[in-house]
Amino acid sequence: MTDAKLTREDAAYVARLARIDLTEDELDLYAGQLAVVLEHAAQVAALDTTGVEPTAHPLPLQNVLRADEPRPSLDRDEVLAQAPAVEDHRFLVPRIMGDVP
Amino acid sequence: MTSALTLAEQVRSGTVSATEIVERHLAAIDESDGAVHAFLTVLHDAARRQAAEVDRLVAAGQDPGPLAGVPVGLKDNLCTRGVPTTCSSLILDGWCPPYDATVVQRLRAAGAVAVGKTNLDEFAMGSSTENSAFGPTRNPYAADRVPGGSSGGSAAAVSAGLVPLALGSDTGGSIRQPAALCGVVGMKPTYGTVSRYGLIAFASSLDQIGPFSTTVADAAALFEVMAGHDPLDSTSLNRPAPRSMGSLDDGVDGLRVGLPRELIDGVAPEVAARVAQAAEVLDAAGATVTECSIPELSYGLSAYYLLAPAEASSNLSRYDGVRYGLRVDGDDVEAMMRATREAGFGAEVKRRIMLGTYALSAGYYDAYYGQAQKVRTLIINAFDHAYRNADVLLGATTPTTAFPLGDKVDDPMAMYLSDVCTVPSNLAGHPAISIPFGTDAAGLPIGVQVLASALCEPLVFRVATVLESAAPPVTAPALAAATWSAP
Numbered sequence: 001m002t003d004a005k006l007t008r009e010d011a012a013y014v015a016r017l018a019r020i021d022l023t024e025d026e027l028d029l030y031a032g033q034l035a036v037v038l039e040h041a042a043q044v045a046a047l048d049t050t051g052v053e054p055t056a057h058p059l060p061l062q063n064v065l066r067a068d069e070p071r072p073s074l075d076r077d078e079v080l081a082q083a084p085a086v087e088d089h090r091f092l093v094p095r096i097m098g099d100v101p
Numbered sequence: 102m103t104s105a106l107t108l109a110e111q112v113r114s115g116t117v118s119a120t121e122i123v124e125r126h127l128a129a130i131d132e133s134d135g136a137v138h139a140f141l142t143v144l145h146d147a148a149r150r151q152a153a154e155v156d157r158l159v160a161a162g163q164d165p166g167p168l169a170g171v172p173v174g175l176k177d178n179l180c181t182r183g184v185p186t187t188c189s190s191l192i193l194d195g196w197c198p199p200y201d202a203t204v205v206q207r208l209r210a211a212g213a214v215a216v217g218k219t220n221l222d223e224f225a226m227g228s229s230t231e232n233s234a235f236g237p238t239r240n241p242y243a244a245d246r247v248p249g250g251s252s253g254g255s256a257a258a259v260s261a262g263l264v265p266l267a268l269g270s271d272t273g274g275s276i277r278q279p280a281a282l283c284g285v286v287g288m289k290p291t292y293g294t295v296s297r298y299g300l301i302a303f304a305s306s307l308d309q310i311g312p313f314s315t316t317v318a319d320a321a322a323l324f325e326v327m328a329g330h331d332p333l334d335s336t337s338l339n340r341p342a343p344r345s346m347g348s349l350d351d352g353v354d355g356l357r358v359g360l361p362r363e364l365i366d367g368v369a370p371e372v373a374a375r376v377a378q379a380a381e382v383l384d385a386a387g388a389t390v391t392e393c394s395i396p397e398l399s400y401g402l403s404a405y406y407l408l409a410p411a412e413a414s415s416n417l418s419r420y421d422g423v424r425y426g427l428r429v430d431g432d433d434v435e436a437m438m439r440a441t442r443e444a445g446f447g448a449e450v451k452r453r454i455m456l457g458t459y460a461l462s463a464g465y466y467d468a469y470y471g472q473a474q475k476v477r478t479l480i481i482n483a484f485d486h487a488y489r490n491a492d493v494l495l496g497a498t499t500p501t502t503a504f505p506l507g508d509k510v511d512d513p514m515a516m517y518l519s520d521v522c523t524v525p526s527n528l529a530g531h532p533a534i535s536i537p538f539g540t541d542a543a544g545l546p547i548g549v550q551v552l553a554s555a556l557c558e559p560l561v562f563r564v565a566t567v568l569e570s571a572a573p574p575v576t577a578p579a580l581a582a583a584t585w586s587a588p
Contacts, residue, residue, distance in 0.1 A: 011455065018414060018458040019421070019435065020451060021443040030455050036514050037406060037456060038469075044403040044476050045468050054474030055481060057306045057336075058292045058530025058555075064335040078199040084428035091423050096434045 006035045105171045105265040105319040112170035119155035119170030126172040133582035138238050139258035140217040148216045166212025174258040174267035177218040180299035189223045189233035192420045192427045192445025202299020203331045211326040219254030223447045225303045227251050228519040232449040241578035246503040249279030256283040259313045262585025267313040274523025276311045277535035281498035281548025284537045286320045291555045292530030293338035296331030304412035307527040315588040317565045321345045345562040354387030357491045363398040364496025371541040372497050379549045382571040397483035398525045405524040407460045407473035414457030481529045494552040498535040502545035536565050539573035
């Protein structure tokens with residue numbers, strides 16, 4: 001079952017997973033506030049749902065396909081004009097791998 | 102406020118030009134929106150060009166569309182090509198989408214004129230519009246109170262008379278709750294009836310675009326213009342949208358109306374009294390009103406505040422400083438992403454991402470997210486059971502009338518409770534409408550809510566039309582613009 005407590009360390013772990021550099025003050029704030037919300041959520045966690053199927057979506061979804069034919073797409077220059085950094089018609093990002101040895 | 106359908110008829114018949122109507126509303130926005138702050142962007146030039154095009158069609162004897170010349174406000178989470186679309190977030194400040202949302206295209210094709218982008222809680226997360234990076238919107242009925250949220254800008258714009266129509270999005274009540282607090286009509290359609298293409302995603306299995314208006318007929322007309330299959334949205338229903346305009350005045354004689362105590366008990370006494378009064382109206386009009394109980398609805402809020410943040414944490418992972426929006430530099434790509442998201446997201450968005458990430462994380466997934474999905478099934482089954490004995494349900498839209506600015510910003514759980522009457526319809530994907538039904542003793546608007554099963558929009562609009570005709574008269578808000586008039 002669930003433990004409604006959320007420690008500051010839990011908050012720091014979740015922030016890492018979510019890729020947000022929270023400040024020390026924010027970690028304290030969210031650990032406290034999320035614990036209150038999770039306490040409310042505990043009534044859901046405590047319900048007996050034996051044999052109940054989960055619902056991911058209100059519609060009975062199935063895969064939607066279209067004919068494999070070329071059609072107009074977004075304008076490349078218009079899209080790239082909105083990017084923070086661009087080089088040679090591509091999105092430019094800081095290095096992903098470590099330094100070359 | 103002259104109704105949208107009346108304005109469109111004037112334009113279509115050549116009595117009044119679209120240009121004249123649009124100029125009048127642009128002037129009202131310029132004069133009055135400083136006090137309301139409903140708009141983030143006003144599209145003076147584009148609106149004038151579009152109005153001139155409508156007038157050209159009328160002069161040429163061509164059909165300018167069912168909403169010809171009607172000024173419309175667009176919630177700023179709807180993509181508009183070449184026009185800033187911010188979601189009230191610093192992370193998208195200055196971003197101009199390279200495409201239009203399907204609803205924006207359909208409105209234009211119907212002759213409606215987009216006059217501006219309206220304020221919202223950042224990424225539609227909130228119930229007061231205080232979570233906007235660009236400052237709160239004021240409730241036109243009391244400038245020191247919230248308009249509700251997240252579509253508070255759209256609700257306030259219609260309430261103050263700045264526009265006769267506006268679009269919002271409703272994930273857990275974000276159209277109906279502000280409509281109730283601002284004294285206007287607000288409707289959430291059946292999931293899948295209105296294309297979400299170009300609606301910036303918050304919680305994809307719950308989000309739905311819907312209308313704000315001053316009359317039920319205007320809401321139905323706007324819904325019909327927007328609804329219908331769209332191949333660009335894979336969750337769009339591939340079937341004809343329900344038509345309501347022809348049956349608005351069919352009345353409620355013989356209809357079965359359920360009054361679930363879960364949508365009435367626990368709300369403020371003055372709100373509950375208005376729901377009881379609305380029930381009497383329907384009874385007098387020939388409906389059979391029966392009290393009922395749907396206990397599962399009381400679990401809706403807890404399930405919602407696990408499911409919606411979980412979906413949001415996934416959807417908002419795209420804001421990483423790579424393809425659009427804000428970037429804060431870092432030594433490597435991950436440091437850049439962490440710094441960008443820390444600087445770009447506001448407090449509530451971070452809170453929801455944290456909550457959702459936690460609910461989806463290893464060790465907690467089954468207990469929180471998985472369990473909430475099962476509770477969603479219980480709620481859907483409970484609705485289905487209730488609709489065997491009732492054609493529609495009637496209840497409160499919100500537990501209270503508009504609360505003071507700042508009242509709940511430091512207490513997230515108190516803010517979340519504003520949505521307790523509205524989230525069940527989102528979990529089930531059902532349609533629901535809020536219509537103004539009198540005020541409390543302080544003169545603040547109260548909304549009553551009509552709920553129905555999937556694709557029963559015609560029923561929802563019929564019942565709402567009866568309630569509208571018997572509702573206490575709407576009084577002018579304190580911040581009414583020159584274009585405001587009683588509906």
